[in-house]
Amino acid sequence: MKLHDVPRQLRTACEPRKTGPEMATVITPSAGNAPGLSDMWEQRELxxxxxxxxxxxxxxxTSLGLAWAFLQPLLPAIVFTVFFGKLANLPSDGMPYALFSYAGLLPWTFFSSSVSQASLSLVNSTSLFTKVYFPRVFIPLASIVTAGFDAIVSSVVLVGLMLYYHTPLSANIVFLPLVVAIAAAFTIGSGTFLSASAIRYRDVRYIIPFMIQMLLFLCPVAYPASIVPEKWRLVWALNPMVAAVEGFRWSVLGTPLDVRTMGVGAVGAAVVLVAGVKYFQKVESTFADIA
Amino acid sequence: MKNPVIRVEGLGKRYWLGQNTAPYETLRDSIARLGSVFCRQPAQAARGEFWALRDVGFEIERGDTVALVGRNGAGKSTLLKILSRITAPTSGRVELHGRVGSLLEVGTGFHPELTGRENIFLNGAILGMRRREIARSFDQIVAFSGVEAFVDTPVKRYSSGMHTRLAFAVAAHLETEILLVDEVLAVGDAEFQKKCLGKMQDVAHEGRTVIFVSHNMSACAQLCRSAVALQNGQVWLTGNVHEVIKKYLIEVSASSPTAVHAQLALLRPDPALRVLDIRVFQLGNDNRANFFTHLPFEIEMTYEVKVVERNLRVGFDLIANDGALLFRAFDDDMQRHERRLGVFTSRCQVPGNLLMPGDYVVSPSIGIDPDRWIVHKDVSIGVQLMQIDGVNMTYMDTYRRPGYLMPELAWNVVPRG
Structure with a gap:
């Protein structure tokens, strides 16, 4: 893939917008330099x-290049299958454990690599945003979109596993966009929040790996939701990745789903998204001064 | 002004000095500060404030080319950062009509692993160009940078010269209505600098609005029509570029020894060398700042060598009052000098019957080649030359000749045949 090849949709969509003298940009302390949606749309090609x-x-x-996209979820899936599936004999909603854990690891890997890349992305590009103005939110967003691209690539392995185990695609697949929306909202919310806080608090660098590891065990990646006690289920579902992981398996493989988890997860993801983006916009104008 | 494209009103930018100047805050600091809210300790007691800009106001008309001049620390860079929206002002307001492109540093966002072609598109997008614009001027960019043969080679294989040329070429093709340019002409070799200056002139002639920051006064004078001079974060002068530069150069060039010492005191300390004194004087003339054109004048620099550096070069620039650099001279121009530790004096005589009468600036340039400058553009000493004798004597009252120099040359006039 070449950097200068812009897909056709983008090419037709990028007719220049009229920017005449009537369009004034006003810079004041409060409006600061936080870009509006129109600025972001203007520079979407970036x-x-x-x-x-x-x-x-x-x-x-890297010598393996694109292969890393599916190795990232595949290697832990193998480890999980051996230790949790075979040795610990964890249940897997009636699915082959390898397929079950890979289907959980795919959305999980999207989240974990998004958050770990995005959180440090801003700190690593101080030389960019202290020299040029552009919507800074693009920097963490780019990490997240890249991880999303990886997730799409790694779904090829999922299809392979489904063919191997003769598992049909569930009709729930029509709800996949909803599940993706929950995962994306939560990831964007936490990614923007953490990247902005990393500028101010360099401690974030050390908190992230720890936090991601903890969260992995709080998500139904290696185990099904059914082993979580009924009375704790809703509290547990406050972590939107629970809905994302469970929902993903449900929509692709047709495993059982507690609809209430989805509801709680969707609300949680929306809250995190709004809070993360708002926080980012609030501190954005000080980035160049404190970075 | 009828149609200002940039309007700045009461603009201020405050920075905090003191204990909390650490580039970033740790979580512990914040928790401690949170604690201090309850303990009623004034959290910012040890902080001082510093206004990099204060109550700055001006208007720039569409199509004008404006030089922004001022000493180091006068607030030029802060002003550009606010205009380009990199940082937010503390007070005041800016109104910009049109897209703003900024060349505060060339090559921002170049990635070493990507090819020249890929970096042109990436860098262009970072600078705010649309893909269509980049694609349209792609060939011009490549031709301008002169890296045609390497356009599909990763940038990490480029020489540093190629790297800067390509970076400037991308930036120079920004098609925004307002262009902010900061000292980028100080890149590349002399030939490329000339090319850059030419390109900036083209931009200026296209009717776009340009704000140009440079210490190179003759570049300012060549490129710009008007100028804004900043001093201590405030607007000091605005108006025609030539008038502003003239007043500015007189203002910044100190001629009394105390003024020179004040400038020396502001120098960044360097481990290898400390400048003790710089004097400009004319033997047989007690007047410190008014020299005669027909007599030589002396430039004497006294300094302490603290680390023996083989490539230490001590010299100065001689600058005319329109900003033109007449020449740069070093004490090792003809031969090297062994310098051990201790105090040395480098003294140079500028011959008489060389310069026209007028105002000049002597700006010491001391550095270690090719590593760093120790004194460069930091100190300016004003010199005024007047004529009572020497070259042009015959027509002195009736004819002021053009040019910078009026050297005494050996003429020979003999009857033919």
Missing amino acids: LYYLVLRDISVRYKQ
Whole structure:
């Protein structure tokens, strides 16, 4: 993939907008320099180039290149299958354990690599945003979109596993966009929040790996939701990744789903999204001064 | 002004000094501060404030080219950062009509692993260009940078010269209505600098609004029509570029020894060398700042060598009052000098019958080649030359000749045949 090849949809969509003298930009202390949605739309191509940069740089720097996209969920899936599936004999909603854990690890890997990349993305690009103005939210967003691209690539292995175990695609797949929306909202919310706080508090760098590890065990990745006691289920579901992981397996493999978890997860994800983006916008104008 | 494209009113920018100047805060600090709310300790007691800009106001008309001049620390960079929206002001208001492109540093966002072609698109997008614009000027960008043969080579294989040329080429093709340019002409070799200056001139002639920050006064004078001079974070002068530069150069160039010492005191300390004194004087002339054109004048720099550096070069720039750099000279121009530790004096004589009468600035340039400058553009000493004798004597009252120099040359006039 070449950095300068812009897909056709983008090409037709990027007719220049009229920017005449009638369009004034006003800079005041309060309005500061936080970009509005129109600024972001104006420079949307930048997001595309940042994603392409991340993908093509990794492609050039690593010998395995794209293979890392599916190795990331595949390797832990193998470990989980051996230890949790075979040795600990954890239940797997009647699915082959390998398929069950890979289907959980796919959305989980999207979240964990998004958050770990995005949270440090801003700190690592101080030389960019202290020199040029652009919507800074693109920097963590680019990490998240790149991880999303990886998730799409790694779903090829999921299809392979389903064929191998003769597992049919569930009709629930029509609800997949809803599940993706929950995962994306939660990831974007936490990614923007953590990237902005990392500028102020360098401690974030050390908290993230720890936090991700804890969260992995709080999510039904290696085990099904059914082993969580009924009375704790809703509290447990406050973590939107519970809904994302359970929902993903439900929509693709047709495993059972507690609809209430989905509801709680959706609300939680929306709250995190709004809070994360608001926090980012609030501190954005001080980035160049404190970074 | 009827049609200002940039309007700045009461603009201020405050920075905090003192204990909390750590580049970032740790969680512990914040928790401690949270604690201090309950303990009623004034959290910001040890902080001082510093206004990098204060009550700055001006208007710039569409299509104008404006030089922004001022000493280091006068607030030029802060002003550009606010205009380009990199940082937010503390007070005041800016109104911009049109897209703003900024060249505060060339090559921002270049990725070493990506090819020249890929970096052109990435860097262009970072600078705010649309893909269509980049694609349209792609060939021009490549041709301008002169890296045609390497456009599909990763940038990490480029020489540093190629790297800067490509970076400037991308930035120079920004098509925004307002362009902010900060000292980027100080890159590359002399030939490329000339090319850059030419490009900036084209931009200026296209009717776009340009704000140009540079210490190079002759570049300012060449490129710009008007100028804004900042001093201590405030607007000091505005108006025609030539008038502002002239007043500015007189203002910044100190001629009394105390003024020179004040400038020396502001120098960044360097481990290898400390400048003790710099004097400009004319033998046989007690007047400190008014020299005669027909007599030589002396420039004497006294300094302490603290680390023996083989490539220490001590010299100065001679600058005319329109900003043109007449020449730069070093004490090792003809031969090297062994310098051990201790105090040394480098003294130079600028010959008489060389310069036109007028105002000049002597700006010491001391550095370690090719590593760093120790004194460079930091100190300016004003010199006024007047004519009572020497070259042009015959026509002195009736004819002021053009040019910077009026050297005494050996003429020979003989009857033919």
